[in-house]
Amino acid sequence: MRIVKTKIKCSVCGKNDAVVYCDGCDAPLCGNCRKFDLWGYGCGHVDTKAFCLSCAEDIEVNPWGGKRPAAETAERTVQESMRVQIKEAP
Ligand SMILES: [Zn+2]
Numbered sequence: 001m002r003i004v005k006t007k008i009k010c011s012v013c014g015k016n017d018a019v020v021y022c023d024g025c026d027a028p029l030c031g032n033c034r035k036f037d038l039w040g041y042g043c044g045h046v047d048t049k050a051f052c053l054s055c056a057e058d059i060e061v062n063p064w065g066g067k068r069p070a071a072e073t074a075e076r077t078v079q080e081s082m083r084v085q086i087k088e089a090p
């Protein structure tokens with residue numbers, strides 16, 4: 001999370017002063033438009049991330065909170081490996 005130190009407007013609403021940069025696309029965001037996410041690591045360390053709405057939902061930017069087709073892809077991979085096993089069986 002990177003704090004905005006200069007006075008610039010939020011790139012989402014254009015009304016409020018930006019307080020933090022999006023960790024995905026570097027867009028300056030105000031307190032209303034940022035979306036916080038906590039990334040936990042195995043060692044107990046937690047990183048605070050701030051995203052704009054589109055980056056928060058983008059699985060490639062935010063693998064912990066994103067919504068794009070991770071489950072679907074995993075399912076397809078399982079189905080394909082099953083098909084291979086069936087074909088190779090004697
Ligand atoms: Zn805003």
Ligand SMILES: [Zn+2]
Pocket residue numbers: 022023024025026027051052053054055056
């Ligand atoms: Zn963003």
